[in-house]
Amino acid sequence: MKAFIRNLDKYLGTFFLASLILLVIAQIVMRVVFLAPLKGAEELVRYFLICVVFFGAPYAAREGGHIRMEELQTWFPFWLRYPVRLLSFLSAAVVFGIVAYGSVLTLMQNLANRTATLSIPFPIFIMPTVLGFILLTVAYTRMFIRFLRHPDVPWSKNKP
Amino acid sequence: GGGQEASSQGTEPIVLKYAHVGIAGEIQTKYADTLAKRIEEKSDGRVKLQVYPNSQLGGVSEMVDGIKSGAIDMGHHDFSSLGKYMTDMSVFNSPFIYRDVDHAIKAGDPNVSPVAQEFSEELVDIAGIRLLGVHYRGARQLSATYPVYSPADMKGKKFRGVPVQLWMTMIEGMGAIPTPVEITELHTALMTGVVLGQENPLENIYAQKFYEVQDYIMMTSHMHAVLVTFINEKSWQKIPEADQALIKEAMVEVRDESVEWVAAVNDEVKQKLMDEGMTFIDESNGLKIDEFREAVLAKLYQDFPNWKPYVERIQQIK
Amino acid sequence: MGFVLLALFFILFILGFPVVLSIIIPALLYVFSSGVTLTLVTQRMHYALDSYPFIAVPVFIFVGNLMNSSGVTNRIFKFADTLVGRFPGGLAQVNIFASLIFSGMSGAALADVGGLGQIEIKAMKEKGFRGSFASAVTAASATVGPIFPPSIPLVIYGSVASVSIVKLLLAGIMPAVLAVGAMMIMTGVISVVRGYPRAERWPTVKEVVRDFIPAFPALLTPILLIFGMLSGLFTPTEAASATVVYVFFISLVIYRELTWRHILTALFETVKSTSTIMIIVAAAALFGWILAIEQIPQMFSSFLLSISQNPLVLLLILNILLFIVGMFLDSTTATLLLVPIVVPPLVGAGVNEIHLGIVFIFNIMIGLVTPPMGLSLFLISDIAKVSIKDIMSEVAFYLIPLIGTLLMVTYMPQVVLWIPNMLK
Ligand code: NA
Ligand code: NA
Numbered sequence: 001m002k003a004f005i006r007n008l009d010k011y012l013g014t015f016f017l018a019s020l021i022l023l024v025i026a027q028i029v030m031r032v033v034f035l036a037p038l039k040g041a042e043e044l045v046r047y048f049l050i051c052v053v054f055f056g057a058p059y060a061a062r063e064g065g066h067i068r069m070e071e072l073q074t075w076f077p078f079w080l081r082y083p084v085r086l087l088s089f090l091s092a093a094v095v096f097g098i099v100a101y102g103s104v105l106t107l108m109q110n111l112a113n114r115t116a117t118l119s120i121p122f123p124i125f126i127m128p129t130v131l132g133f134i135l136l137t138v139a140y141t142r143m144f145i146r147f148l149r150h151p152d153v154p155w156s157k158n159k160p
Numbered sequence: 161g162g163g164q165e166a167s168s169q170g171t172e173p174i175v176l177k178y179a180h181v182g183i184a185g186e187i188q189t190k191y192a193d194t195l196a197k198r199i200e201e202k203s204d205g206r207v208k209l210q211v212y213p214n215s216q217l218g219g220v221s222e223m224v225d226g227i228k229s230g231a232i233d234m235g236h237h238d239f240s241s242l243g244k245y246m247t248d249m250s251v252f253n254s255p256f257i258y259r260d261v262d263h264a265i266k267a268g269d270p271n272v273s274p275v276a277q278e279f280s281e282e283l284v285d286i287a288g289i290r291l292l293g294v295h296y297r298g299a300r301q302l303s304a305t306y307p308v309y310s311p312a313d314m315k316g317k318k319f320r321g322v323p324v325q326l327w328m329t330m331i332e333g334m335g336a337i338p339t340p341v342e343i344t345e346l347h348t349a350l351m352t353g354v355v356l357g358q359e360n361p362l363e364n365i366y367a368q369k370f371y372e373v374q375d376y377i378m379m380t381s382h383m384h385a386v387l388v389t390f391i392n393e394k395s396w397q398k399i400p401e402a403d404q405a406l407i408k409e410a411m412v413e414v415r416d417e418s419v420e421w422v423a424a425v426n427d428e429v430k431q432k433l434m435d436e437g438m439t440f441i442d443e444s445n446g447l448k449i450d451e452f453r454e455a456v457l458a459k460l461y462q463d464f465p466n467w468k469p470y471v472e473r474i475q476q477i478k
Numbered sequence: 479m480g481f482v483l484l485a486l487f488f489i490l491f492i493l494g495f496p497v498v499l500s501i502i503i504p505a506l507l508y509v510f511s512s513g514v515t516l517t518l519v520t521q522r523m524h525y526a527l528d529s530y531p532f533i534a535v536p537v538f539i540f541v542g543n544l545m546n547s548s549g550v551t552n553r554i555f556k557f558a559d560t561l562v563g564r565f566p567g568g569l570a571q572v573n574i575f576a577s578l579i580f581s582g583m584s585g586a587a588l589a590d591v592g593g594l595g596q597i598e599i600k601a602m603k604e605k606g607f608r609g610s611f612a613s614a615v616t617a618a619s620a621t622v623g624p625i626f627p628p629s630i631p632l633v634i635y636g637s638v639a640s641v642s643i644v645k646l647l648l649a650g651i652m653p654a655v656l657a658v659g660a661m662m663i664m665t666g667v668i669s670v671v672r673g674y675p676r677a678e679r680w681p682t683v684k685e686v687v688r689d690f691i692p693a694f695p696a697l698l699t700p701i702l703l704i705f706g707m708l709s710g711l712f713t714p715t716e717a718a719s720a721t722v723v724y725v726f727f728i729s730l731v732i733y734r735e736l737t738w739r740h741i742l743t744a745l746f747e748t749v750k751s752t753s754t755i756m757i758i759v760a761a762a763a764l765f766g767w768i769l770a771i772e773q774i775p776q777m778f779s780s781f782l783l784s785i786s787q788n789p790l791v792l793l794l795i796l797n798i799l800l801f802i803v804g805m806f807l808d809s810t811t812a813t814l815l816l817v818p819i820v821v822p823p824l825v826g827a828g829v830n831e832i833h834l835g836i837v838f839i840f841n842i843m844i845g846l847v848t849p850p851m852g853l854s855l856f857l858i859s860d861i862a863k864v865s866i867k868d869i870m871s872e873v874a875f876y877l878i879p880l881i882g883t884l885l886m887v888t889y890m891p892q893v894v895l896w897i898p899n900m901l902k
Contacts, residue, residue, distance in 0.1 A: 010746065010749065013749035013753070014742075014745045014746060014749050017536055017540070017745055017748055017749055017752070018745060020533065020536065020537070021537055021540065021719050021722055024533065024537070024715075024716055024718075024719035025719050025720070025722070025723055027716070028711065028712050028716055028719070028720060031318070031339060031354075032711055032712075035316065035318070035337055036337070037318070037337065037338070037339045037340060039323075039325075039328055039338070039340065040323065040340070041340065042323060042340050042342060042530055043323060045530070045533055046527075046528050046529065046530055046533070047528075049527055049528075049532060049533055049536065049756075050524060050527045050528060052536055052749060052752055052753065052756075053527055053752060053753045053756040053757060053760070054753070054757075055749075055753075056749040056750060056752060056753030056754075057753045057757050059749065059750060059753070060749075060750045060753045060754045060757075063750060066496040066497070066498055066499075066754060066757075073493065073494035084493050084494065085494075088493070088494065088495045088496075088499070091495070091499065091503060092495075092496065092499050095499060095502055095503055095506060098506060098516070099502065099506070099519050099520065101516070102516035102517055102519050102520050103520040105516060105517050105520075106229075106517040106520040106521060109228075109229065109517060110225070110228070112245065112286065113225075113244045113245060113287075114243075114244050114247070115221075115244065116221065116240075116241075116243065116323065117323045117324055117325070117340075119247075122244075126520070126524060129520055129523065129524045130520075133520070177771065184821075184822060212770060212771070214817075216770040217767060217770060217771065218521075218522065218525055218767065219525065219528075219529075221525060221528070222521060222522070222525035222528075225521050225525075226518070226521065229515045229517045229518065229521065230515055231514055231515050231517070231518040231521070341713065342530040342531075342713075342715070345530070345531075345713045345715060347636075348713060349710075349713050352709065352710040353709070353710030354710045354711075354712070354713055369636065369641075
């Protein structure tokens with residue numbers, strides 16, 4: 001149960017990916033076979049893509065998946081490598097924290113908006129992005145704490 | 161001139177970021193550039209528009225949100241682009257409700273139309289966005305791979321509709337199956353027959369090269385594409401009242417010029433489209449516009465019953 | 479201000495900060511120093527992904543994962559290897575040629591890399607090629623996809639620049655074929671020098687037939703797709719999802735190796751790869767917004783365009799400009815930002831607009847495999863689990879045929895215009 005909750009972002013991302021593919025297929029079938037294309041399917045599909053990306057982002061971060069060029073860092077002596085890595089973990093936690101705060105602001109300032117076709121309420125529309133940035137902040141904070149304890153573990157193995 | 165005067169008084173000019181999605185050569189692009197020049201001239205350089213064309217600051221939805229948040233000061237697009245804050249705003253896009261071009265632009269212009277003025281004030285309260293003025297982009301026409309004379313010819317056929325409820329209603333009213341296709345895929349979709357037709361202003365039909373994949377243009381003029389210019393309310397209030405008046409004056413001037421540009425461009429584009437082998441169908445060779453109007457309006461009032469009072473007031477505008 | 483942000487991005491990137499962070503940190507500094515609202519960051523990153531053509535990216539990554547875990551890939555490459563494995567470079571040649579054919583599946587460079595790229599890299603690694611070489615071949619060959627029809631970038635270019643899309647698509651055929659030929663020659667040379675694996679002898683007819691039969695249903699995939707698109711059954715973006723149905727069908731009914739575990743694993747991997755790459759696309763869009771508002775692209779190009787009015791000189795300047803811009807921006811952003819700025823003066827100076835379109839898009843696509851912001855490189859590095867540095871040193875070889883073809887295409891417009899001119 002605990003493992004399931006810890007991986008909730010991964011499962012949500014997977015759910016929306018499957019939904020995305022199924023909806024595109026459903027749209028082809030409805031248009032070609034039943035001559036009754038679904039209104040707003042394209043908008044929903046784009047929304048599902050946003051869900052996949054932002055729910056997947058903290059999952060990818062946990063797995064050490066975020067792309068970076070570590071080559072130069074590995075040539076640094078420890079006294080130089082340590083502060084650079086400290087700064088990169090710390091800034092990741094802080095920066096995503098600020099962006100998460102900005103996302104909540106965006107949500108609060110647009111409560112009454114709706115999307116063009118399906119009239120999806122804006123809070124639902126922006127929710128994956130807000131949650132994604134909050135979870136990214138959590139993931140990088142845990143990675144930062146882990147780095148403080150084990151300073152020379154490679155980034156990709158630094159799983160919380 | 162003006163810039164010198166402003167700086168000699170020690171005041172920095174007010175620079176407003178103006179975004180739109182029009183591309184080079186389009187009337188809406190010419191409009192924004194002309195408006196910028198006119199406002200700068202009239203205000204002796206105290207107010208300047210920095211224009212960002214071509215979706216540089218994001219697509220329609222993002223641009224509108226940017227103006228709401230203040231990241232962008234101004235922009236222009238369809239009335240329906242503001243539908244996310246006020247659903248009824250799209251009433252100005254309604255097909256077949258205007259007598260002519262003059263009526264369409266006056267009905268939408270907040271400087272002269274009480275209905276548009278009312279919408280603008282409500283929008284200021286809801287979203288902090290003010291309607292400033294309008295310009296004309298031409299009437300929307302229908303194109304297809306086969307000749308269409310009346311709604312009966314569209315029955316059961318797939319036509320592309322802008323993925324907004326009003327367009328779905330209109331295409332359905334015309335008798336076709338409204339089929340959403342993203343604009344980036346529309347050319348291919350028309351070529352391969354995912355959809356058999358679409359509707360856009362003539363200028364766009366030419367610019368998007370739809371003549372390569374469509375043979376007929378039906379001059380239904382079903383919608384008048386009136387684009388509305390809007391501004392973030394805080395940015396507006398930063399402008400001194402005298403300059404606000406000058407801006408409004410400029411908006412009305414350039415609005416009227418846009419109608420002339422459209423007329424000139426339409427003749428030219430129509431000729432080019434005929435040179436590309438497209439056949440035009442209008443009332444003179446059998447297009448039944450009245451049947452289209454009747455069918456579409458019936459569907460419109462069925463899907464949007466609460467628009468009827470607005471439409472009646474719009475129709476009273478002289 | 480814009481140049482300070484660019485410099486900061488470079489420094490953070492080189493120090494080993496994640497790419498997404500290297501972009502967001504300068505962007506946030508800009509937001510705080512210029513007084514733009516913080517909500518811009520969320521809005522821009524959110525709306526950048528709210529774009530229909532991107533749908534093909536996760537779906538093709540999924541198709542790749544699914545084909546891998548269900549055994550479809552192995553059969554295709556067994557057949558291809560039997561057929562051309564004797565050529566110097568063997569599977570590497572298959573990899574390059576496959577890009578030309580499979581580019582019909584998506585029309586987008588990143589989707590090509592995500593789908594076919596995974597299959598190709600896996601097969602090459604199994605044959606004993608180094609991961610870095612396999613990645614480089616895959617990244618370099620995928621740049622050709624978007625100039626061979628169908629192509630989303632060319633459609634975007636055509637609509638922004640008001641140029642015939644059909645002619646653009648036809649114009650891309652010759653340059654794509656030339657680039658593929660040049661890369662295959664380069665692969666042959668590298669393979670002979672390094673003694674890369676190739677088959678002991680040429681295959682017998684019996685062997686070819688033996689491997690063709692199990693591969694046949696899978697080989698039908700691109701043919702069915704092209705048929706589906708041309709017949710109006712689905713749009714280019716929907717084609718990706720139609721592939722999923724077909725791959726499910728052949729895996730379940732014909733090969734019968736697909737299990738629920740395979741499907742789930744493929745989904746998880748797809749979520750991870752999709753977010754890894756698309757979060758960078760979102761951040762790049764934020765950066766692009768700031769550069770646009772600071773007028774950096776315009777200042778840059780108007781400076782370069784003020785140097786000369788000669789079309790040949792302008793084209794060379796354009797090559798350099800696009801090459802640099804392509805390193806920083808994704809192809810869509812770059813196209814949208816630059817077309818309105820560079821196309822009018824060049825067309826005015828006498829450059830053919832169809833020719834210009836192919837040069838433009840090919841140039842931008844080569845930027846996808848050049849550091850520091852090569853989105854293709856990032857995606858491949860993630861798929862192949864090879865460092866960017868290692869891929870870069872191998873990609874360098876392929877920049878010779880790619881840039882060579884680009885220069886030829888730039889200065890010999892007749893190569894580009896030959897096929898579209900037959901339309902008249
Ligand atoms: Na390839
Ligand atoms: Na790039």
